[in-house]
Amino acid sequence: MTPNVHVQKGRWAVYLYAVQQLPSRLIEAAVDQISTLPGIGRRTALRLVLSLLRRDKERVISLAESLIAMSEGVQPCDVCFNLTEEGTCSICSNGARNKSTICVVEDIRDLLAIENVGSFRGVYHVLGGIISPMDGIGPADLNIETLLTRLSELPLDELSEVIFALPATMEGDTTSFYLFKKLSEFDVRVTTLARGVAVGESLQHADEATLARSMDNRTLYEA
Secondary structure, three states: OOHHHHHHHHHHHHHHHHHHOOOOHHHHHHHHHHOOOOOOOHHHHHHHHHHHHHOOHHHHHHHHHHHHHHHHHOEEOOOOOOEEOOOOOOOOOOOOOOOOEEEEEOOHHHHHHHHHHOOOOOEEEEOOOOOEHHHOEOHHHOOOHHHHHHHHOOOHHHOOEEEEEOOOOHHHHHHHHHHHHHHHHOOOEEEEOOOOOOOOOOHHHOOHHHHHHHHHOOEEOOO
């Protein structure tokens, strides 16, 4: 083994020791909490905590207060499960939106991605996930029954289209198929995004031009 490898291993060992043996239980608690966020391990969490400690106390307090306010003030929309500070989100309460066209998405990030394109003027329904047996997620874990209830409460002349804007994955296709079977009792046109979005890619990762084309060129869903 070369000396350079010994040095690298030694530095890594020192780093691991430093992460495990933090100088304060308060820092340890902060690292533990931040590392529970998606995509953030203890190494990144420690870097964020140390960055916060270098900031002015007022800025750190302001950040903490904004997080508390967000946690207490933001809630799911009563209609579509978008996020809102009110009972009904700004999209569902907007009289200019076409309530007869409902775009079904996996989560909030997909809704935001489509909204950023700026061409869709319908409304949404956020499932809160997709069917994934491997992850123990079934239809009952998603906002599917609320979608069916929502559709059943609409007058027949106020429901024209349901769009499946779900990931081009096996789980996304499974969810679309399940929804399609459930929607068979409704007299509604069911469409899906054109395959401009790459297979396996989430909507929020697609560029705006691709997403716009996929929405504009959507086709009838075929099981």
